[in-house]
Each structure stands twice: as C-alpha cells, then as structure tokens.
Amino acid sequence: MTFTVKWQGKIYLSFITLIALSIFWVEDVFVNHSLKDWVFVYILSAAVLLLSYFSIHLPPKGNSFSMDSAIYLAVMFLYGIHMALSILFISILVEFLYKRKMEWWKHLSNFSMYSLMIAGSYYSFLFFGGDIGKIRTDNLFPYVASLLIYFLVNIALIFAFFFFLGRVYRGAFNLGVLLESVVGYLVTLILSLVLAILLAEERYFGLFLFTILVIILSFVFRKFLYLYQLVSNRANKDHLTGLYNHGFFKETLKEQFADCKRLKQPLTLALLDLDDFKKYNDRNGHLQGDRLLMFFGKLLQKAVEGTNFTIARYGGEEFAILMPNTTKEDAYVFLNRLRKQVNDTYFDGVEHIPYRCLSFSCGIAEMEKDMYESDELIHRADQALYYAKAQGKNNVQLYDQHNISLNEIQFKQDLEALEQQVKFFLSKDVYTYRHSKRVFKYALEFGSRLDELTNHERQTLSLGALIHDIGKIEVPRDILNKQGKLEKHEWEIIKKHVTWGREIIAEEKRFDDLLPLIELHHERYDGKGYPYGLKGEEIPKLARILCIIDSFDAMTTERPYQPTKTFDEALKEIERCAGTQFDPVYAAKFIAFVRERYLPLVKMPQWD
Amino acid sequence: MVYDGIVLSLLIGWFRGGSLKGLAHMKLRGGWLFPLLLALQFVIFFLQEKVAWIAKMSNVIFLLVYITGLVFLWLNRHQPGLPVIFAGVLLNFIVMAANGGRMPVSVEAAQFLGREYIEALKAGLYAKHQAITSDTLLPFLGDIIPLSPPYPRQQVISIGDVVMNVGAFLFIQHLMLSAPRHGKGNAGEEKVTASVNQ
Incomplete structure (x- = not known):
C-alpha cells in the first residue's frame, strides 16, 4: 500500500522529533562516555537489536511485544539517561540501515517515541526521589512511578500517532486488546527490574543470560504463533481455491x-x-x-x-x-x-x-x-x-x-405482495392499516414531484412507505390501542417495531432495498432518533423523506378521544422541527407539496 | 576473531539443516581480487624490513588494501550479509584513515595481552596498530572491546570487527541454507526451519 503522510502527520512528526533532539542536546548524550562505557553501549545496543528482532509474538497476529524496553529501563535505572539514549540512537540507526523497506519517517517516529518515553520515565524517576546507580529495594515507589510514566507516554504517543496520521488502530477502540497490552507492559517492566539487578551484579554475563533467555522464549512463541496461524488459516480459507471464505x-x-x-x-x-x-x-x-x-x-x-x-x-x-x-x-x-x-x-x-x-x-x-x-x-x-x-x-x-429500475409489472407484483402483508393489520389494528395506505399515497405523489429521485428510488420510497410499520404486527394489541400515556416498557416495545419490521421483510431478498426505510424511518436529523441515533446525511435520503411523511400523517390522523392537528397546524409543526427532527430541505419541499395539493381540498366546505 | 565467527556460523548453519555444499555455490564478482590482496599483504610484511620506502608507505598501502576490499564488497552488495561486512570494514577503515592508517588500540582493554605487547604498542612498533591517546580521533571505533573468559580466546577487537562478523554470519547462513536439497527426508526439516525463520 502506498501511503502519503498528511500535513497534520508531518507537523506532528517534526514536533516530536524536535522534542527528542532537544532532549539529546540538553542531556549532551554522547560526550561523557569513557571507552569502557562505549564497549558497554555496543553490547547493550546489540542486545536491543537482538531482542527487537526476536520479539515475542502472541496470537492473534499483529500482537507482539519486544523486550528492548526492559533494557532501556534497566540501563536508565543503573547508569542514567545518557547511556539509555546512546543505546537507543545506535540501535535505531542500525535498524534504519538494515530495515530499508520501512519508510524513513517510521524510524524517525520510533526514535522520537522511545526518546520521549525514556526521558519521561527518567525525569519522573528523579522527581520521585529515585537513586540512579543502584537498585534500592527499600523504596520501590520511584520505580513504579517511572514505569507507569513510560507506559502512559507510550500509549499517548501511539494514540497521537494514529490520530494525526489518520489511521485506524483497532486496539485503541478495544478494551480487551488494551488490557492485553497492559499485561505485556507489566511483563516488560518487571523484567527491566530483573535485568537491572542482574546487570548490577554481573554486567556482561547477566546481560548474556537475559538475552539468551528471551531469544529462546521468542522461538517457542513463534512456534505457537505458527501453529495458531495454521489452524486459523484452515478456518478462514476456502479449501479449494485457498482464498478467504x-x-x-x-x-x-x-x-x-x-x-x-x-x-x-x-x-x-x-x-x-x-x-x-x-x-x-x-x-x-x-x-x-x-x-x-x-x-x-x-x-x-x-x-x-x-x-x-x-x-x-x-x-x-x-x-x-x-x-x-x-x-x-x-x-x-x-x-x-x-x-x-x-x-x-x-x-x-x-x-x-x-x-x-x-x-x-x-x-x-x-x-x-x-x-x-x-x-x-x-x-x-x-x-x-x-x-x-x-x-x-x-x-x-x-x-x-x-x-436497476423495476419494470412496471414487477413493481405491481411487489406492491401486491406487500399489500398482502399490510392486510394483516385490518383485523389487528385498522388504524395502522389505514395509516400505511395513506403514507403510501403521499409517498407516491410526493415522490413523483421530487425530480432529483431516480425512477427506482421513487418506487422504493412508495413500497417502503406502504410497508414501513409492518413490525407493529408483533406489538401486542393492548399497547397499540392503549388510551392515554404509554409506560416506559411499553414504549420500548413500540420502538422495537422498526427492527422487527426489518426482520420480517429481510426474509425476501427482492425487498432488500426497502430495509433501510423500514428500519430507519424513526431516525431524527439531529441524531436523537432510534434505533441507531444516526445523524444528518448518515440517514439514507429515502428514510429521511419517509420520516417526514410518516410524522405528518401521524399528526393529522383522526383517532377517537385524541386531539388531532389540522393540516395547517401539522405543517407548522414540521416547519418548526425542520433541521432538528426533519431534513430541512425535504421538509420545505414537503410543506410546499401539501400546500399545493391538499390545502385547497381541506379548505372546501365540509359537511360536519 | 574472524575465524571464530566463521566456525560458529558453520556450526549454526549445520544445526539449522543447511549444507556445506552451499558454500560451493558461492558466486562472487571480482573474486580474483582476493588472492591478490593476500599476496600484497605478504609482500609488504616481508619487505617492510628490507626496503625502506615500503616501510614508510606501509600505512598508505594498508589503506589501499582496505579500499580495494571495500570495492570488492560493494560489487557484491546484492548478496545477503555482504552489505553488513561492507559496513564493518568501512567502520574500521574510517577510524584507521582518521589516525594515519593505524588501528588505535585501547591500552586499558589490551592489559591482559601482556606487558610486552603494551610496551611495543605504545612505542609504535606495530605497523597496523597504535595505542589510543587523547589525540586519537574517533576512539570509540578503535580496538576497545576486550574478549576474555568465558570466551575461549583473548583478544581486543573493534565494533567494525563485530559488524563484519555479523555480516559473515548472515552470508554463510544464506549460502548454507539455500543449498539445493536432496532426498525426501529433508522436506519436513525444511518446514521447520521455515517456520522458525518467518
């Protein structure tokens, strides 16, 4: 995959690199090494390189932790920040020369990240009264604090990295993965103390033992990972072609x-x-x-x-x-x-x-x-x-x-099939039956006036309008016909009708286009609707239109013992809620449509 | 040190199921440079006491030998491991060139090599080595790494030597493991190494 860094990413990278370099400058990292120290730096860098090469992989793939952090921390506790940063510099330099396939800015970001982590834990170690040079078991608090800071700086930088470079780090959104990495850290951090004690006692041989141990562990885990991948491949791949299933x-x-x-x-x-x-x-x-x-x-x-x-x-x-x-x-x-x-x-x-x-x-x-x-x-x-x-x-x-517009015959067939389903309401809840029919009629007429819709969208809107409340078939009659205010649990049941409706219609593949309309016609433009709380343009266009029509009819339906809004009042209500509950563009169009088509009829003298 | 590295590489390569036959498949460009370099070194070694101007020029000639070696490695840089050897030789070359063609040796690290050696080193009697003083440039690239027990041999080496050995190790592993295999018995073995190497 070719990948270009966005400008935010560039600024972020240069920013942390600048901080890292200033730490190197302030701490005067390379000046004070004696030749003996240099030998030690070489050996430690080699150990870091070995350990990051033989990192420990855990299934599922992509999760690995390397023990190089343990070395940085141990060295920092015993010899201070100069030594740790020198090792970091050399090992990153070698990796840069060696892993030519990795983009240069990733090395740079690695380098800066580790520098900041080491510096952060070093200063917090000093701040909490830690003593460089000897592991003091009588006062463990500075160690814990600096380990914690190391961990937190790492997490924060990784988040920032993925944030500014516009990539998805799935781990960041998954608590389980985060917890797993906490365990990984804990292991690393404890090992850093172990290594520090080893180094203080037997400089070279201690490091040698540690490195060998980790490499052997790494081999063992690799074997596990290999077996895991073998098995998961069998589960995820098609036997015949070897492609994913x-x-x-x-x-x-x-x-x-x-x-x-x-x-x-x-x-x-x-x-x-x-x-x-x-x-x-x-x-x-x-x-x-x-x-x-x-x-x-x-x-x-x-x-x-x-x-x-x-x-x-x-x-x-x-x-x-x-x-x-x-x-x-x-x-x-x-x-x-x-x-x-x-x-x-x-x-x-x-x-x-x-x-x-x-x-x-x-x-x-x-x-x-x-x-x-x-x-x-x-x-x-x-x-x-x-x-x-x-x-x-x-x-x-x-x-x-x-x-993919349906031809007229097919449209008629679909319409009839859906009408059959709506007919169930005749006996159960005649109001829903008639509501569906009216919303269908409005949708048919309104849709034909919306020039921006394609033919197929018009058909989908009309069919969806007819069937949109089908899920109410599962709502008990006493809730549907209840007079007065609904209890909270009853209201929850009513809300479910969009999901049930979707399930009913999803049974037949040819109606797949209607599913968003059925499921989403109670979503609100401001994101306060149900079932998902989608917002604005996230809601499919047709569902937004249907929502307006549905609400309009609900407001103007005559039901015994309940107040009804006149068309005029209902239109005012829609106007008021345009932009919050309703899509403002289609709300305006719908108001114009009703004004033109229906208000003249309503204004005619009626015989009541 | 160089031989230790090679022996170790051969051993590990053998354990990983590699074959010595692979070494026979080594294809190097400019391979004729090798015996020439060796011969040149011998000539200098034998003549530097007899012919005055060769003794004078010996440092320069050593550097030239190094440069030829670098060219040879550069010609073969596409083979695995050889760029690493190149880097190691280059590190040694840099520190020698910076210090008049001689490899600076840390007196402290060389202690166990014996008094006579240190004396001779300080007196500048060795054609290829000299003691590290405060005037030495880039002392950290010099011979400062002491090898001592439990390592079976006593020696002082430079970081360049270490890098060279790593390169030689990689190169030999590559040669031994990419050797053509024969027989069925190796098939399973190959799978195992593949899994370890991934």
Whole structure:
C-alpha cells in the first residue's frame, strides 16, 4: 500500500522529533562516555537489536511485544539517561540501515517515541526521589512511578500517532486488546527490574543470560504463533481455491466498512461471477470445474498482489474483491483490465462455452455516506452484477440507480405482495392499516414531484412507505390501542417495531432495498432518533423523506378521544422541527407539496 | 576473531539443516581480487624490513588494501550479509584513515595481552596498530572491546570487527541454507526451519 503522510502527520512528526533532539542536546548524550562505557553501549545496543528482532509474538497476529524496553529501563535505572539514549540512537540507526523497506519517517517516529518515553520515565524517576546507580529495594515507589510514566507516554504517543496520521488502530477502540497490552507492559517492566539487578551484579554475563533467555522464549512463541496461524488459516480459507471464505470475508468487510466510514475513506466492493460455469461443468465434469476454480483463484491472487485488496470465494463460482482506499472508477479500471487479461488466458475446455474463452461478469459498488451497514454494499454490488449478467455477460458494471429500475409489472407484483402483508393489520389494528395506505399515497405523489429521485428510488420510497410499520404486527394489541400515556416498557416495545419490521421483510431478498426505510424511518436529523441515533446525511435520503411523511400523517390522523392537528397546524409543526427532527430541505419541499395539493381540498366546505 | 565467527556460523548453519555444499555455490564478482590482496599483504610484511620506502608507505598501502576490499564488497552488495561486512570494514577503515592508517588500540582493554605487547604498542612498533591517546580521533571505533573468559580466546577487537562478523554470519547462513536439497527426508526439516525463520 502506498501511503502519503498528511500535513497534520508531518507537523506532528517534526514536533516530536524536535522534542527528542532537544532532549539529546540538553542531556549532551554522547560526550561523557569513557571507552569502557562505549564497549558497554555496543553490547547493550546489540542486545536491543537482538531482542527487537526476536520479539515475542502472541496470537492473534499483529500482537507482539519486544523486550528492548526492559533494557532501556534497566540501563536508565543503573547508569542514567545518557547511556539509555546512546543505546537507543545506535540501535535505531542500525535498524534504519538494515530495515530499508520501512519508510524513513517510521524510524524517525520510533526514535522520537522511545526518546520521549525514556526521558519521561527518567525525569519522573528523579522527581520521585529515585537513586540512579543502584537498585534500592527499600523504596520501590520511584520505580513504579517511572514505569507507569513510560507506559502512559507510550500509549499517548501511539494514540497521537494514529490520530494525526489518520489511521485506524483497532486496539485503541478495544478494551480487551488494551488490557492485553497492559499485561505485556507489566511483563516488560518487571523484567527491566530483573535485568537491572542482574546487570548490577554481573554486567556482561547477566546481560548474556537475559538475552539468551528471551531469544529462546521468542522461538517457542513463534512456534505457537505458527501453529495458531495454521489452524486459523484452515478456518478462514476456502479449501479449494485457498482464498478467504465467505464467513471471513463478511467479517473483514464489516471491519473495513466501519473503519472507512469513520475515516471517511472510499471503500469499494466488486463481486465477480464466472460466466457459464454450469455449462463448463456439464461439458467437462466437476473435477475439471474444480480445477478451473483453482486456476481462477490463482489468477485473482496474482492480480491483487502488492495491493491491500482482500479476495474471497464468495460462493460457488462467485468471488469478491474488497478494495479499501479505492474509488469505484479506479476499481472499474482495475477489473476491466483483469477481465481482458482473463479473456486472453487459455484454460482447458473453455472452447465448449459460449464465449470460447474464460470470462466473468462483475458488479462494483462503492460505499456512500448514507449507507449504514455493510450488507447494503453487498446488495448493491450484487445488483450491479445482475445487471452485468443481463447485459450479455463478460463485462463490468458500476452500481447505478438508473440501471436497476423495476419494470412496471414487477413493481405491481411487489406492491401486491406487500399489500398482502399490510392486510394483516385490518383485523389487528385498522388504524395502522389505514395509516400505511395513506403514507403510501403521499409517498407516491410526493415522490413523483421530487425530480432529483431516480425512477427506482421513487418506487422504493412508495413500497417502503406502504410497508414501513409492518413490525407493529408483533406489538401486542393492548399497547397499540392503549388510551392515554404509554409506560416506559411499553414504549420500548413500540420502538422495537422498526427492527422487527426489518426482520420480517429481510426474509425476501427482492425487498432488500426497502430495509433501510423500514428500519430507519424513526431516525431524527439531529441524531436523537432510534434505533441507531444516526445523524444528518448518515440517514439514507429515502428514510429521511419517509420520516417526514410518516410524522405528518401521524399528526393529522383522526383517532377517537385524541386531539388531532389540522393540516395547517401539522405543517407548522414540521416547519418548526425542520433541521432538528426533519431534513430541512425535504421538509420545505414537503410543506410546499401539501400546500399545493391538499390545502385547497381541506379548505372546501365540509359537511360536519 | 574472524575465524571464530566463521566456525560458529558453520556450526549454526549445520544445526539449522543447511549444507556445506552451499558454500560451493558461492558466486562472487571480482573474486580474483582476493588472492591478490593476500599476496600484497605478504609482500609488504616481508619487505617492510628490507626496503625502506615500503616501510614508510606501509600505512598508505594498508589503506589501499582496505579500499580495494571495500570495492570488492560493494560489487557484491546484492548478496545477503555482504552489505553488513561492507559496513564493518568501512567502520574500521574510517577510524584507521582518521589516525594515519593505524588501528588505535585501547591500552586499558589490551592489559591482559601482556606487558610486552603494551610496551611495543605504545612505542609504535606495530605497523597496523597504535595505542589510543587523547589525540586519537574517533576512539570509540578503535580496538576497545576486550574478549576474555568465558570466551575461549583473548583478544581486543573493534565494533567494525563485530559488524563484519555479523555480516559473515548472515552470508554463510544464506549460502548454507539455500543449498539445493536432496532426498525426501529433508522436506519436513525444511518446514521447520521455515517456520522458525518467518
């Protein structure tokens, strides 16, 4: 992954480097070493390098702690900050020369971080009355304090690093991982005292024993990690192709989705489906089909080499590529090139399928800011894939609202199916039944006036409006029909109807588009709604529109023994809540729509 | 010291399942420089007492030998370990060049090498070594690291020597472990080393 440092990151890096260098300058680090000290510095630096090379890895991968901190601290306790910083300088310099693949600024940041940590613990050690030169067991407090400061400075700098460089450090948000690292620290810190006592007693041989011990431990843990990875690979990878499997992919998608959403970075998903694989299987046999899948898996793996993409076998002959930090346009270029390359790659038996070459269809969808869960991304990529198949296969399609509009017949069928479901309310709660019908009517009319909506969005809005309260079917009648104020627990049950509604409709795949409307029509623009408390543009556009219509009808519905607002009053209420409860743009449009379409009707003389 | 490092490397390489055959696959560019350098050193050694101008120039010639060695290592820098040897030689070269072509030796560290040695060192009798004084530049790069029991040999070495040995170690490990393997028995072994090395 190529990665450029943002300007905040640059300022942050230069800032801590400056502090670190000034510590070196103030403390005059390199001047006062005798030759004997130099020998010791060399040996300690070598030990630090060995220990950071043989760091102790703990499963799951990525967690490791190295014992070099123990050396810095022990040296600091016994010989003061000069020695510790000299060792740091030399070992980082060697690492800089040795690990050429690591970016230079990472070395710099490492160097500065350790300098600050060492300086922080040194000064706090002195501040609390610590004695440099001998480990005094009668007064342990300065040691504890300086160890604590070392730890805190480290945590603070790591947080700042990830914050200013705009990266996600998953550990920072996970208390469990943080606790685990506390244990790691504790081990390091205790070892630092052990090492200090060893060094005071037997300088060279003590260090030698310590280093050997840690290296042996490191070997043992590496073996464990290797076994762990072997087993977890078996659980996460598809047996046939060696790509990640469906479950692991879904998990990764969820994580990446949350990360990219938080960092406002693009995230694109591509779903690939081998064309005419069934025909290939029928002609060549399933064994050969398996071979084709393996071959294709290898092709994909090769194609994404050197990128940060995740590839998985999503289903039978369906594959998924998850592309963080990639826009859909870039993804399109990448996949179209891959498609051509695949077309040009011969594989035994392809002459029997219609295209006479290996080919796939692909649908691409990019995360948009009004998406609230990763399944939506999959759904959109899936729709784009279907569209690609409908375009005659062997092509790549970007998800586009315009491409997937339902035809009139299909829309009618969907409408009828949903109406069947709403009809259950006729016997249970006729008010909800009629409310649904009215909201549907408003949505149909209002939607047709919103020029910015695509045809498919209009259809989705109307269908969603009809079915939006379906979850109330699970709410007991006595709560639905209760006169007077609801108890707190009753109110909690009512609130659940959005989730239940989603569950009911999620049963049928063709209604996936409606799910956000059902689940989110009680979210408020200011973030105080339920079930998630989403805010502003995080709420899908259609759900924001539906929320206005739904509230308007709820206010104006006539119910016996309850006060009802007139249309005029309801519109004033909507105007008042525009920007807090409602999206101000659509609230204004809706008010204009009702004024124009309904107020003239209401004003006509009525026969009461 | 150099030989100790090589012996140790061979031993560890063997334990890791490497093969001596790998050493035969060593491919170095400019390998003809080696015997030439060796011959040159011998010539100086034998002639410096007989021919006056060679004795005078011996320091310069030693530096030239070092430079040739550095060039040779640079030509082969793409082999694992050799850049490290280069760095070690360079460190030694820097401190020698800064001090008139002789390696400064710490008198304190060299104590156990015997009185005669120290006397000779101080008198400047050795062509390649001299004692560290307050005028010595970069003394911390000189021969200041004493090797003493439990290490089996007594010697004073420089940080450059240590770095060179590390490089030689890496190079030999690379050669021994990348040797072509034969037979089935090694397959399992290979897996084990792979896991250890990752």
